[in-house]
Amino acid sequence: MIGDITITEKSFGSKSLMSSVRLTINDGEKIGVIGRNGVGKSTLFGILAGTDKDFTGDIIYKPGAVIVATQQEYHDVGDKTVLQYVLQGLPEYSQLSHIIETYPLTMGDDMKKINDYSEALQRFDDKGFYQIEEQIERELDNFQLPDIAHREFTTLSGGQKRLVEVVKIMHSDAQLALIDEPTNHMDYIAKQQFIDWLKQAREAVLVITHDRDVLREVDRVIELKDGGSATFKGNYDAYLKQNAVSTGSQMNEFEMIEKRIVNLKAKVIEYQRYKEKSRNPSTIQRFKRLEEQSRKELAELQKKEKPTFWIDKESVSDLNYKTAAQYEKFKAKNVRIKLKNDESRSKHVLLSARDLSLGYTTPLFTGINIDLREGEAIEFRGRNGAGKTTLIKYILEDPSVKKFDGELTLDKQIRVGIYEQEVSSTYFELPLEAAVEKMYLSRGLTINTTKIRSLMSDYLFTEGDGKTPVKRLSGGQKARFQLIAMLANDPQLLILDEPTNHLDLPSIEELETSLGKYTGAIIYVSHDGYFRDKIDGDVLKIGAQ
Secondary structure (H helix, E strand, O other), X not given: OOEEEEEEEEEEOOEEEEOEXXXXXXXXXXXXXXXXXXXXXXXXXXXXXXXXXXXEEEEEEOOOOOEEEOOOOOOOOOOOEHHHHHHOOXXXXXXXXXXXXXXXXXXXXXXXXXXXXXXXXXXXXXXOOOOHHHHHHHHHHHOOOOOOOOXXXXXXXXXXXXXXXXXXXXXXXXOEEEEEOOOOOXXXXXXXXXXXXXXXXXXXXXXXXXXXXXXXXXXXXXXXXXXEEEEEEOOHHXXXXXXXXXXXXXXXXHHHHXXXXXXXXXXXXXHHHHHHHOXXXXXXXXXXXXXXXXXXXXXXXXXXXXXXXXXOHHHHOOOOHHHXXXXXXXXXXXXXXXXXXXXXXXXXXXXXXXXEEEEOOOXXXXXXXXXXXXXXXXXXXXXXXXXXXXXXXXXXXXXXXXXXXXXXXXXXXXXXXXXXXXXXXXXXXXXXXXXXXXXXHHOOOOOOHHHHHHHHHHOOOOHHHHOOEHHHOOHHHHHHHHHHHHHOOOOOEEEEEXXXXXXXXXXXXXXXXXXXXXXXXXXXXXXXXXXHHHHOOEEEEOOOO
């Protein structure tokens, strides 16, 4: 066992985030960490990595265990290149390199230094460090980061830094790796490379992810929920089955508590009435004692908050009538995505392209053909940089994209909704409610306070969230704002660029279900295999595959 973790209290101000988190980590084990947005997954990793010490509990690691984690902030990088940044994270590399580079200049006939130098050469070779630079550059290239190994790390974008973090972790030779949302900026080939590494890695790995392709390869799933943690043996598919069973048991227990509360309230009134009617002092004392006992038990039960109940839709369909009815009554609030389903629409062509070639100074691709009608879906598939986003920009009439050949026609009468990976900087400084209002008004759409409150509720935002600047929202909250923006004008054509990034599992499922009922057309880019299977449609391959 590498680690034994117990967290009995972690709060932010008056809000308690964790109260009963308990987990063990075994050698070489691959663990997926999941949970609704905001339950504290990244906070947990900060505690495990030792950067957050403001909690009550015990983090016990095996003596000498090396723990590495993907970083979120970078303060002491200086002018290091990407290669130097990755190499500094390798145990022994810096020390051995220093000996190999400096000792020949100073060791002379010093036998101790000569022995240290000889041992360093052997150890450097044993660790495979002679080939490490070439290997790292090759992996950076596979992660769509060519020619950056000798660039200063600080010049990279946020997405590029996250990919470099993953490469650094892959070479850290640690006993435990903590990896936060590794695949959000990867294309499908880079993601497969990460999954291949995960499957054969000798270190234990805790990975925060809602990428079901990654969760399919883990040994165990840990779900953070209601201040605690629950462990499920097996991968994502095993988790879904076990979760349905355990949630059924939890609902039974909660329903019994609700019935007991109703019963106790009646008992309190009954004992109070008997006490008032009685004339015998001993009888009065007996009913008073019973009333106090009932009130005490009632107060304890009423302190218990309703647990969060979620079962995936496929498992719900397999529930018996009683459990299904319970779930309908108790299920956790989820985002409500409202898509118009007008079956009377004619299936006319919305978008067509013939032998299209686009790019900027030179073509990114040639020979693109599209025939998209209402009710159809098409996936744009290609590596990062192949031109998927460029094609979307051209459809949206972005003047920066140059047409080199061919034609593209978009029905000018249709309304288009766009889901983008990044929130526009226009909204960063605005409170969320003001950002929603500005977004609607900028599109000539009507909006009022009642509508804003309704949207906040539909997309699981609290009143406090509405006053929070967009730049301070979590990744999941920003994703939900993007969904609001996409659907504001009741679109007939949806364009979705990696829509499952940052959404939690229940929200992803709700999005997939809504899109399954949608009768408009869909263009999407996604490296989520489960999402692609759900949406289906034709595949347009762009660039080399």
